[in-house]
Amino acid sequence: xxxxxxxxxxxxxxxxxxxxxxxxxxxxxxxxxxxxxxxxxxxxxxxxxxxxxxxxxxxxxxxxxxxxxxxxxxxxxxxxxxxxxxxxxxxxxxxxxxxxxxxxxxxxxxxxxxxxxxxxxxxxxxxxxxxxxxxxxxxxxxxxxxxxxxxxxxxxxxxxxxxxxxxxxxxxxxxxxxxxxxxxxxxxxxxxxxxxxxxxxxxxxxxxxxxxxxxxxxxxxxxxxxxxxxxxxxxxxxxxxxxxxxxxxxxxxxxxxxxxxxxxxxxxxxxxxxxxxxxxxxxxxxxxxxxxxxxxxxxxxxxxxxxxxxxxxxxxxxxxxxxxxxxxxxxxxxxxxxxxxxxxxxxxxxxxxxxxxxxxxxxxxxxxxxxxxxxxxxxxxxxxxxxxxxxxxx
Numbered sequence: 001x002x003x004x005x006x007x008x009x010x011x012x013x014x015x016x017x018x019x020x021x022x023x024x025x026x027x028x029x030x031x032x033x034x035x036x037x038x039x040x041x042x043x044x045x046x047x048x049x050x051x052x053x054x055x056x057x058x059x060x061x062x063x064x065x066x067x068x069x070x071x072x073x074x075x076x077x078x079x080x081x082x083x084x085x086x087x088x089x090x091x092x093x094x095x096x097x098x099x100x101x102x103x104x105x106x107x108x109x110x111x112x113x114x115x116x117x118x119x120x121x122x123x124x125x126x127x128x129x130x131x132x133x134x135x136x137x138x139x140x141x142x143x144x145x146x147x148x149x150x151x152x153x154x155x156x157x158x159x160x161x162x163x164x165x166x167x168x169x170x171x172x173x174x175x176x177x178x179x180x181x182x183x184x185x186x187x188x189x190x191x192x193x194x195x196x197x198x199x200x201x202x203x204x205x206x207x208x209x210x211x212x213x214x215x216x217x218x219x220x221x222x223x224x225x226x227x228x229x230x231x232x233x234x235x236x237x238x239x240x241x242x243x244x245x246x247x248x249x250x251x252x253x254x255x256x257x258x259x260x261x262x263x264x265x266x267x268x269x270x271x272x273x274x275x276x277x278x279x280x281x282x283x284x285x286x287x288x289x290x291x292x293x294x295x296x297x298x299x300x301x302x303x304x305x306x307x308x309x310x311x312x313x314x315x316x317x318x319x320x321x322x323x324x325x326x327x328x329x330x331x332x333x334x335x336x337x338x339x340x341x342x343x344x345x346x347x348x349x350x351x352x353x354x355x356x357x358x359x360x361x362x363x364x365x366x367x368x369x370x371x372x373x374x375x376x377x378x379x380x381x382x383x384x385x386x387x388x389x390x391x392x393x394x
Contacts, residue, residue, distance in 0.1 A: 235306065
């Protein structure tokens with residue numbers, strides 16, 4: 001069975017290896033869990049899945065293999081294919097006393113499952129609303145998206161009134177998939193690939209290993225040892241494009257900026273418009289009154305800083321290549337000249353582009369920026385962020 005399960009995960013495009021499979025087999029041989037499908041789920045996820053972004057795909061593959069996560073009606077199953085004995089044991093084990101009391105209101109779990117089996121024999125099509133058939137938005141004990149205090153939810157996402165006695169396909173980790181829209185939490189996970197920890201500052205954290213060694217050397221007399229808290233010592237200089245076509249990407253850029261401020265203790269940032277020229281700013285509403293000469297920025301921060309440009313690189317090619325190309329003022333030097341100075345000053349650099357990657361080939365300015373960035377342009381997606389962080393870590 002385990003071999004079939006392993007190949008079903010591979011078929012679902014999950015990166016599971018033979019070594020991880022053997023780890024799972026070894027854990028089962030040593031009986032580290034009870035003979036429970038739920039404990040097996042957590043053990044399999046722990047041993048086989050090494051990145052939380054794959055949790056949702058694992059949930060779907062696990063549910064499909066053990067016939068627990070797919071919709072009964074959508075799968076075209078008849079009543080004889082429903083594992084009622086398995087369902088009964090699973091429900092009895094997991095239900096709270098309050099939920100068990102609710103089920104008794106309908107005559108007990110046997111009556112509830114028998115009624116489900118009868119309806120599956122009778123019902124031949126999708127149903128919505130009402131109080132009898134399996135469907136959505138009604139008051140039947142079976143289905144989803146409706147209301148009944150004693151029921152079994154079949155299919156659909158968690159929602160409605162959340163009163164079903166058991167959710168068949170919870171999929172608690174769907175936020176971690178690569179294909180979903182970015183959020184601050186997901187960005188933090190990706191940014192954590194760019195880490196270099198060191199202990200700095202006052203001793204505020206318990207040194208467990210040091211305490212054990214010191215206590216043992218002190219004949220068992222407790223000797224607490226403290227150490228400074230570990231911090232990410234990576235230093236980041238972030239330059240963010242603002243205004244114009246970047247207005248379409250405000251939400252994602254704000255999420256990235258918020259996550260970066262949380263993850264990087266040493267973060268410096270400045271704004272520019274379209275391309276970097278001879279001055280930058282920190283507050284957009286005061287960008288004409290409080291400007292920072294770009295030369296000062298280049299010389300203020302040492303080359304150990306990781307440089308991250310954030311922009312859609314969408315502009316007229318002349319804004320990059322020609323002096324006076326800025327749409328706002330007569331810049332004495334071309335943007336390409338300043339970009340070259342930045343990449344020479346900071347050898348670890350990337351450009352994050354919130355514009356969908358499929359559109360890059362249609363933007364001449366994007367091609368120019370990519371060339372100036374030595375092809376270190378990455379899309380503002382989870383995969384793109386992870387690739388960019390790996391590049392900065394080299």
